[in-house]
Each structure stands twice: as structure tokens, then as C-alpha cells.
Amino acid sequence: YSLFITSSLLIEIDLSSYQGDQTNHAAGNRVPCRFPFSRVSKQDLAFFENLLPGRTIVDPDVLMTHNVDWMKSVRGSSELLLRPQTTEEVSKILKYCCERRLAVNPQGGNTGLVGGSVPVYDEIILSTSLMNQILSFDQVSGIITCQAGCVLENLSNYLEERDFIMPLDLGAKGSCQIGGNVATNAGGLRLLRYGSLRGTVLGLEVVLASGKILNFLTALRKDNTGYDLKQLFIGSEGTLGIITAVSILCPRRPRAVNVAFLGCSSYKKLLETFQCCRGMLGEILSAFEFLDSACMKLLEKHLKLINPIAENSFYIVIETAGSNADHDKEKLHNFLEAVMASFLVTDGTVATEDAKIKALWSIRERVTEALTHDGYTYKYDISLPLEKIYQLVEDMREYLGDKAKNVVGYGHVGDGNLHLNITSHSKDQALQEAIEPYVYEWTARYRGSISAEHGLGLKKRNYIHFSKHPEAVALMKDIKHMLDPHRILNPYKTLPDQG
Amino acid sequence: YSLFITSSLLIEIDLSSYQGDQTNHAAGNRVPCRFPFSRVSKQDLAFFENLLPGRTIVDPDVLMTHNVDWMKSVRGSSELLLRPQTTEEVSKILKYCCERRLAVNPQGGNTGLVGGSVPVYDEIILSTSLMNQILSFDQVSGIITCQAGCVLENLSNYLEERDFIMPLDLGAKGSCQIGGNVATNAGGLRLLRYGSLRGTVLGLEVVLASGKILNFLTALRKDNTGYDLKQLFIGSEGTLGIITAVSILCPRRPRAVNVAFLGCSSYKKLLETFQCCRGMLGEILSAFEFLDSACMKLLEKHLKLINPIAENSFYIVIETAGSNADHDKEKLHNFLEAVMASFLVTDGTVATEDAKIKALWSIRERVTEALTHDGYTYKYDISLPLEKIYQLVEDMREYLGDKAKNVVGYGHVGDGNLHLNITSHSKDQALQEAIEPYVYEWTARYRGSISAEHGLGLKKRNYIHFSKHPEAVALMKDIKHMLDPHRILNPYKTLPDQG
Numbered sequence: 001y002s003l004f005i006t007s008s009l010l011i012e013i014d015l016s017s018y019q020g021d022q023t024n025h026a027a028g029n030r031v032p033c034r035f036p037f038s039r040v041s042k043q044d045l046a047f048f049e050n051l052l053p054g055r056t057i058v059d060p061d062v063l064m065t066h067n068v069d070w071m072k073s074v075r076g077s078s079e080l081l082l083r084p085q086t087t088e089e090v091s092k093i094l095k096y097c098c099e100r101r102l103a104v105n106p107q108g109g110n111t112g113l114v115g116g117s118v119p120v121y122d123e124i125i126l127s128t129s130l131m132n133q134i135l136s137f138d139q140v141s142g143i144i145t146c147q148a149g150c151v152l153e154n155l156s157n158y159l160e161e162r163d164f165i166m167p168l169d170l171g172a173k174g175s176c177q178i179g180g181n182v183a184t185n186a187g188g189l190r191l192l193r194y195g196s197l198r199g200t201v202l203g204l205e206v207v208l209a210s211g212k213i214l215n216f217l218t219a220l221r222k223d224n225t226g227y228d229l230k231q232l233f234i235g236s237e238g239t240l241g242i243i244t245a246v247s248i249l250c251p252r253r254p255r256a257v258n259v260a261f262l263g264c265s266s267y268k269k270l271l272e273t274f275q276c277c278r279g280m281l282g283e284i285l286s287a288f289e290f291l292d293s294a295c296m297k298l299l300e301k302h303l304k305l306i307n308p309i310a311e312n313s314f315y316i317v318i319e320t321a322g323s324n325a326d327h328d329k330e331k332l333h334n335f336l337e338a339v340m341a342s343f344l345v346t347d348g349t350v351a352t353e354d355a356k357i358k359a360l361w362s363i364r365e366r367v368t369e370a371l372t373h374d375g376y377t378y379k380y381d382i383s384l385p386l387e388k389i390y391q392l393v394e395d396m397r398e399y400l401g402d403k404a405k406n407v408v409g410y411g412h413v414g415d416g417n418l419h420l421n422i423t424s425h426s427k428d429q430a431l432q433e434a435i436e437p438y439v440y441e442w443t444a445r446y447r448g449s450i451s452a453e454h455g456l457g458l459k460k461r462n463y464i465h466f467s468k469h470p471e472a473v474a475l476m477k478d479i480k481h482m483l484d485p486h487r488i489l490n491p492y493k494t495l496p497d498q499g
Numbered sequence: 500y501s502l503f504i505t506s507s508l509l510i511e512i513d514l515s516s517y518q519g520d521q522t523n524h525a526a527g528n529r530v531p532c533r534f535p536f537s538r539v540s541k542q543d544l545a546f547f548e549n550l551l552p553g554r555t556i557v558d559p560d561v562l563m564t565h566n567v568d569w570m571k572s573v574r575g576s577s578e579l580l581l582r583p584q585t586t587e588e589v590s591k592i593l594k595y596c597c598e599r600r601l602a603v604n605p606q607g608g609n610t611g612l613v614g615g616s617v618p619v620y621d622e623i624i625l626s627t628s629l630m631n632q633i634l635s636f637d638q639v640s641g642i643i644t645c646q647a648g649c650v651l652e653n654l655s656n657y658l659e660e661r662d663f664i665m666p667l668d669l670g671a672k673g674s675c676q677i678g679g680n681v682a683t684n685a686g687g688l689r690l691l692r693y694g695s696l697r698g699t700v701l702g703l704e705v706v707l708a709s710g711k712i713l714n715f716l717t718a719l720r721k722d723n724t725g726y727d728l729k730q731l732f733i734g735s736e737g738t739l740g741i742i743t744a745v746s747i748l749c750p751r752r753p754r755a756v757n758v759a760f761l762g763c764s765s766y767k768k769l770l771e772t773f774q775c776c777r778g779m780l781g782e783i784l785s786a787f788e789f790l791d792s793a794c795m796k797l798l799e800k801h802l803k804l805i806n807p808i809a810e811n812s813f814y815i816v817i818e819t820a821g822s823n824a825d826h827d828k829e830k831l832h833n834f835l836e837a838v839m840a841s842f843l844v845t846d847g848t849v850a851t852e853d854a855k856i857k858a859l860w861s862i863r864e865r866v867t868e869a870l871t872h873d874g875y876t877y878k879y880d881i882s883l884p885l886e887k888i889y890q891l892v893e894d895m896r897e898y899l900g901d902k903a904k905n906v907v908g909y910g911h912v913g914d915g916n917l918h919l920n921i922t923s924h925s926k927d928q929a930l931q932e933a934i935e936p937y938v939y940e941w942t943a944r945y946r947g948s949i950s951a952e953h954g955l956g957l958k959k960r961n962y963i964h965f966s967k968h969p970e971a972v973a974l975m976k977d978i979k980h981m982l983d984p985h986r987i988l989n990p991y992k993t994l995p996d997q998g
């Protein structure tokens with residue numbers, strides 16, 4: 001069994017010795033068995049085998065890999081995996097499950113970080129992996145329409161051959177699927193430039209819990225005929241419907257790309273560098289990412305990566321993407337001169353060739369991987385006002401003291417998005433209780449969001465109140481009830497158990 | 500009584516002689532009186548006068564201007580206008596109206612084109628005009644938060660003084676309000692560059708029909724905690740809730756702006772120019788608009804505008820906005836050389852100074868105004884695949900023959916959005932019946948949208964089926980029922996009477 005987490009990385013997980021956390025069934029995880037579903041019967045199995053011959057999987061070895069998330073932090077006990085190829089098959093599955101009150105866990109690339117993509121108990125796993133066809137691409141408008149199971153990197157490669165790019169890019173591109181990206185409203189590395197999926201996704205095809213198919217696929221950039229229903233499903237983590245196809249507006253492939261890797265001695269100087277960068281790079285700025293020195297140490301230690309510049313407190317990855325290489329070089333040169341002259345940046349290196357660009361990007365992209373080698377990782381994905389971002393890391397480091405192995409911060413400065421990660425030698429209930437709800441209270445104090453881009457899934461659902469008012473949560477529950485009255489779709493996810 | 504439709508234009512409408520169309524009550528407009536509301540009683544009036552002293556208006560002269568849309572195409576007969584200043588006042592009004600089953604017509608700048616912003620019968624008009632405070636602006640993130648009644652141009656001016664711009668701009672900026680812009684998901688001239696309001700609106704405050712206040716205001720760019728409820732209200736035309744405040748992400752003010760006004764001999768060449776433009780201007784392209792020669796003739800005839808270039812079949816307005824004036828000039832120069840050398844463009848002029856830029860833009864922006872002087876105007880706002888856009892104008896011209904005075908096309912080529920306008924000497928039922936449903940059938944044949952950016956309002960609501968499947972319309976009705984079970988909010992708008 002193998003799992004890609006970046007395009008260039010293959011992690012082998014030996015599941016024969018893997019015991020899982022077994023925490024789903026423990027009281028500590030606060031998942032009450034609110035509405036027990038009957039187990040899949042022989043008759044049910046016969047129905048599915050007739051509908052999906054050869055694609056109705058009960059093999060325990062295969063199921064094991066689908067029951068656990070890639071971080072090995074959450075584990076379900078599903079005994080049935082379905083692999084539909086068409087929207088009609090998804091519709092028939094859900095219609096049957098709705099009538100029989102069988103719970104369903106929709107699963108894409110299973111790269112989520114909040115336990116949203118695996119079953120909690122014995123929900124049937126509906127994998128979109130075989131729904132991987134590109135349905136159409138319009139060279140004039142740049143609109144691609146494809147099935148939900150297309151892997152992000154495959155779409156990127158397809159588009160780059162045609163002189164376009166996907167409007168989103170993320171570390172998990174080698175295995176995450178576009179349906180899952182949309183269902184979780186994934187952010188990633190290009191959001192600063194191309195905006196969120198709420199703007200770039202033009203249309204969806206969705207199957208509701210009842211089996212009803214909603215077709216909002218479109219090849220149009222603008223459509224104001226009634227309520228924009230597709231927005232309900234973007235970011236709903238499979239709890240309101242299963243996304244089966246997507247149309248997305250793709251930007252032209254930029255003719256020139258440059259990456260700069262810079263060092264800063266303080267977060268204050270990093271922010272000043274960002275302000276200067278927005279002014280001087282303007283429309284060609286396509287990413288502004290950071291990692292702290294603690295991240296760099298983990299990369300050096302666990303992945304043997306070599307820091308390409310002098311040691312520093314903070315490292316910045318800046319990417320430019322534009323239509324004129326000379327203009328872009330000149331803008332970047334002027335910017336670098338300005339930040340070096342004013343001592344905002346103390347050292348740096350620039351890449352214009354593909355291989356070196358990839359190498360510099362991989363420093364930022366492989367932090368997640370380095371963390372997995374450092375022990376058990378508690379992951380937090382926080383939105384904050386820019387000036388507060390790093391204070392959370394510092395406060396947490398001081399607050400936890402010796403309790404944690406490492407407290408590190410990295411993320412998307414340009415979007416106000418911090419990835420706060422805390423490692424320990426092994427899973428540590430006392431440490432988790434020290435972190436939570438402290439981290440959420442801290443975030444709420446500065447009116448941040450407790451999930452910037454990862455979603456709520458299983459792990460964060462009961463903390464929604466730190467970012468949303470009770471009236472909003474009540475309305476979300478009304479919507480859930482309207483679309484999935486029997487709560488068969490991805491139960492125990494997104495919405496809180498109480499309130 | 501005066502009404503701004505562009506920043507530089509003041510139209511005086513003499514309403515003393517205006518009779519209105521009186522068509523709302525005619526069978527022809529297909530507005531069944533489905534749920535008659537009791538008239539406002541003396542007790543009701545006393546309640547409102549106590550809540551809004553001096554801002555509870557019953558003066559028939561004032562009401563007349565609020566009962567009619569600016570095109571004088573739709574007229575209601577409301578006898579009560581309320582002017583709240585705070586969200587709490589809006590909440591108290593709606594709570595009372597909900598209990599008393601009094602229908603409410605939310606009204607912003609009243610610049611809509613589909614009859615969505617005026618009452619149909621005697622709905623109470625709730626004007627947001629006095630809710631015009633800017634609540635906060637963050638210079639670092641560029642996020643502005645303001646009340647719904649802020650006029651778009653005032654926000655633009657406020658931001659430009661602080662080196663930012665609004666992400667949207669439209670001809671009606673001098674009177675349209677940001678709450679109305681968001682409620683109708685307005686598109687406009689900058690969508691090509693900065694995307695739709697679904698991406699740039701970060702937060703909303705909304706009052707539901709029950710009077711409940713939903714506060715989703717935020718100063719964060721990313722937030723994935725539960726369903727994105729604000730999207731329900733964007734583009735819902737006041738039928739699901741009243742937007743009382745908005746937070747929007749604003750781009751930096753570009754350091755250099757250039758406008759080119761070009762002539763093309765065919766639509767095919769215009770499209771080739773667009774493709775070339777996207778490649779060569781890339782990230783600095785901020786608008787690509789067109790008008791046909793019929794529009795130019797109306798501008799010359801009714802507004803005495805002078806065509807700045809040689810006569811041609813099509814005219815293009817291209818705007819660039821960037822961070823480096825020299826680079827932008829060079830890109831524009833290279834592009835113009837390329838399209839002139841390949842005979843895609845036969846004549847053109849370029850402006851870099853503010854006054855000349857405004858003059859060139861006004862040619863495009865004042866087409867709407869020129870049409871109002873040409874007689875009664877039938878307006879259609881259609882999304883189509885780029886290559887089909889102008890074929891609709893040509894087919895319509897041929898199909899209508901002598902029945903119409905003028906059939907003209909203009910709009911946002913970059914967004915696939917055509918404004919098809921048909922004029923006649925006076926309102927002409929036979930002409931309208933010739934146009935509709937022909938225009939909608941034509942659009943549906945090429946999988947276009949019958950409303951790209953104007954919304955459905957009163958006029959287009961019964962044509963929704965040409966762009967949306969019955970399952971989607973049914974779900975919209977479920978959402979309406981969930982949020983406004985007594986149907987007090989902007990009745991007879993957006994949703995179709997049947998099906």
C-alpha cells in the first residue's frame with residue numbers, strides 16, 4: 001500500500017503492524033453514536049454487487065487502507081467499499097442507501113487533515129477514484145469540465161500541455177482529487193493570485209442524499225439566474241451531497257515564472273517585506289509563503305534537505321508569474337534590491353529554471369512530510385489578521401514549554417493563513433488538552449477562524465462555535481436537514497454534535 | 500427628483516407627467532396576486548413612526564419616485580417608505596412585518612434592470628439609503644467593512660484616497676449601493692480582472708425575514724468553518740434576507756492605467772484580437788469591452804458623442820492596470836503593433852491621462868443612456884460561449900426585421916456577456932412577443948444563461964427554466980420556504996410563479 005503526498009514523494013506505510021488510534025470509539029473523541037445504522041446485509045451486498053460488479057469491495061486488506069486517514073490519526077471500521085464510475089451509479093447507490101438508512105462516507109484522495117474523508121464507524125465508503133474522466137476543455141474560455149475523481153496533478157499536466165494551469169495547487173496534488181478539493185474548498189499555494197474555488201468553480205454536478213442528480217455544470221463565466229446553489233456544496237465536506245463533476249475556469253499558463261527564497265530576522269521584517277512585495281511585484285505576485293526556523297531544522301534533520309541560504313529566523317518563498325520574462329525579472333530585481341538595501345531581507349536566492357524552482361518550492365511543500373517524521377503531530381490551520389499570525393506560534397511555544405517536542409509555524413502569509421503544528425513523541429492526551437481549547441480561544445480573541453482551509457471534518461466540528469455564531473450554526477443544521485433528512489451523508493462531520 | 504446613472508450624468512425625470520406602465524396589475528405581466536397582504540393599518544403606521552421618527556414616509560410625491568424603476572418600466576403602488584439607519588432597526592421592522600404578514604420590498608439605489616428593486620403592489624419599501632457608514636478599513640489587508648447603503652462611487656473615492664480600489668465598477672456607480680450590488684451579484688467592468696463578488700465579498704451581515712440578525716462579517720480572507728451561508732444571500736435579490744453590511748477584499752490601486760479604443764471590421768477579428776490580447780497583455784489586462792456600430796450611431800445621434808476613430812463595425816475598449824508604467828506601455832505597444840500588423844484592428848487611439856481615459860470609457864458606459872433616448876428599450880443580458888455572442892444580435896436583427904427600431908449589442912466580451920438591446924418607438928406588445936421567448940430559446944440552445952449579471956427580478960423570473968433544471972428550481976423554492984416561510988421578502992421576484 002502506498003500513498004502519495006507530494007508529486008515527488010512516496011511514503012510506504014506498513015499497515016500490517018498498524019493498530020490505528022482506535023480513538024473513534026473512545027469517549028474522548030466525543031462522537032456519540034446518535035443514530036446507529038444497521039450493518040450492511042447480504043441483500044444489500046447483492047444489490048451493490050449487481051450494480052457495481054467487481055467494484056463492490058469487501059476485502060479487509062483493501063478496506064484497511066480506506067478506513068484510515070493518511071496521517072494515521074483517525075480510523076473507521078467500514079466493511080464495504082464502492083467504486084462507482086458514473087453519476088448514475090452514484091445516484092442509484094444513494095437512493096438505495098437513503099431508503100435503507102445506510103450511512104455513506106464519500107472519499108476522494110483521502111488527503112484531508114481533519115478526519116473528514118474516512119468513516120467514523122461502519123459507514124459505506126463511496127470512493128470517487130474511478131470517476132476520473134476529463135469531459136471537456138474549451139481552449140478559448142479556459143473552462144475544463146471533468147469528473148470528481150480526477151487527480152489534481154493529472155489535471156494540471158493535461159492543462160499545461162494546452163498552455164493553461166489549474167487555479168489551485170497544493171502539496172497533496174499527486175493524490176488529492178478535484179471533487180475533494182471542491183468539497184473541502186481547498187486553498188493552497190495559488191489562492192493569493194487566482195482567488196478561492198468559490199470564484200473559479202463555475203459549475204458542479206451533485207448527487208443528493210435522495211439520489212437526485214443536480215446538474216449545474218456550465219461553460220459560462222457569469223450566470224445570475226436564481227440562487228447559486230453550487231456554493232452550498234463547495235466546502236460542505238460531503239455532508240450535503242456528493243460532487244460527481246466540476247467545471248473550473250483555468251488561467252493561462254504564465255510565460256515566465258520566478259521563485260525567490262529569502263531570509264528574514266523577524267516576523268515584523270517579514271511583514272514589511274510582504275507590503276513592499278505587494279507594491280513592487282503587484283500583478284505578477286503569485287505566492288508569498290513562509291516557514292520558521294523550527295520548520296527548517298525539521299527539514300534538515302528528517303529529510304536531509306539543505307538550506308540554500310544563510311540560517312535565519314524566517315524563510316519566505318515568493319513566486320512571480322507573468323507574461324513577459326524581461327519585465328518580471330526587472331520587477332523582481334528592483335524588489336530584491338529594495339528589501340536588501342533596507343535590511344528587511346538578509347540573504348536570498350532566485351530561481352528561473354524549472355528544476356531549481358521545484359527544489360525551492362519543495363522546501364516549503366515538504367514541511368508537512370518532515371513533521372510526520374518528528375512524531376505525533378497536532379495540526380491547526382488558523383486564519384488571523386496578518387500582524388497576529390506569528391504571535392500565536394510564540395505564545396503557544398511559551399505556553400506549552402516542555403510539554404511539546406516542537407512547535408512550528410508555516411503557511412500562506414498572503415492569505416493570513418497560519419499552519420501551526422505541534423509535535424510530541426507519541427500521542428499525548430495531556431498535551432492535546434493543554435493545546436485545546438487554548439488555541440481556539442486565542443484565535444477567537446483576535447476574531448480569527450479556527451479552520452482557514454482544512455475544514456472541520458470529524459476533528460474540529462465541535463469547535464465551530466469559536467468562529468460561527470449560534471444563529472449561523474442553527475441555519476447550517478436546517479440546511480443539512482433539508483438536504484439530508486436521514487443524515488446518511490458523511491455523518492459526524494462538519495456540524496457540531498450539540499447546539 | 501434626480502437620478503444619477505453615471506458619475507458624470509444627471510438625468511432629470513419629470514414625474515408629474517409620468518403615468519407609469521401600469522402593467523403590474525395587467526394580466527399580461529403574469530403576476531398573480533397569490534397571497535394578498537393586508538394594507539398597512541393605522542396601528543402599523545404608529546409602530547413604524549415610533550420606531551423611525553421622521554423616517555417613516557407616506558408623502559405620495561416622495562413615494563412616487565421609489566415606486567418606479569429608473570427605466571420607467573415597472574411601477575408599484577406602495578404607500579409607505581421606511582428609512583432605517585441601523586441593523587437593529589431593520590431587524591425590528593422585519594420582525595414586525597413578519598408577525599403582521601406585511602410584504603417588504605428592499606430598495607438600494609434602485610438602478611436594477613429587471614424590476615427587482617421596486618414594489619409590485621403595495622409592499623412596504625425599505626430603503627437602505629441612510630445606512631451609509633463606512634465601518635472599518637484595514638490598510639494592510641485591504642478589507643473594507645461598510646453598511647449596505649454606501650454608494651459604490653463614494654466607496655471608490657474613499658478607497659482611492661487610500662491607494663486601493665473597489666473590485667467592481669459599473670455605469671450606475673453614482674447611485675447604486677453596495678448592498679444592492681451584492682444582493683444582485685453585480686458584475687460590471689472589472690470582473691475579468693478581479694473576479695466576481697462571490698470571491699471578493701468576505702463577509703455579510705443579513706437580517707432574515709423573522710428579524711433575526713446573521714452576522715458573518717469578517718476581516719479574514721479564508722474561513723472554512725461550516726457552510727458558507729453568505730453565498731445564499733449574494734445574488735438572491737432581497738428574497739432571502741436584507742443585507743445590512745458587507746466586508747469586501749479590495750485590490751491595491753494600480754500605479755499605471757491605460758485605455759485603448761480600437762476598431763475591428765468583423766466579430767471574428769474582434770475575437771482574435773481578444774485571444775491575442777490575453778496572451779500579450781496577460782496579467783495587466785483589466786477590461787475587454789465591446790460595442791457595435793449601431794451603438795456608436797446612437798451615441799452620436801442622441802448624446803452628440805464623437806467617435807474618436809474611423810468608422811467601423813465593432814469597437815473595443817481595452818484597459819490595462821499594472822504596477823509599472825514603463826512595462827505596461829511596452830506590453831500595450833507590442834500588442835497594438837501585433838494586431839495592426841495582422842490587420843485584426845484597423846484603427847485605434849490610446850489614453851494614459853485620466854481625462855482622456857474617462858472620455859474613452861464614457862463611450863462604452865453611456866450606451867445605456869443613449870438607448871433611453873431612442874425609445875422604449877427591451878433589455879437582455881445574456882451569457883454565451885464567446886464565439887456565439889454576436890450571432891444572437893445578427894439573428895435577432897434578421898428575425899425582427901422592421902418590427903424593431905434598433906437592435907444593438909455591447910458588453911463584456913472577456914466574460915462572455917452580451918447586452919442585447921432592442922428599441923421601438925413606444926412600448927409594443929407585439930414586438931415583445933416576437934422577442935420572447937425567441938431570445939431565451941436561442942440562448943438555451945447554446946447552453947447560455949438568460950441573465951448573466953442583471954438577475955431575474957420581476958421581469959425574468961418566469962424564464963428561469965431556460966437556464967436552470969426543474970430540480971434546481973425546486974431546491975431554490977425549498978430554501979426560500981426555509982428562510983421566509985410567509986413570503987414577506989420581495990415577493991414576485993426571482994422565483995417563478997409556477998414549477
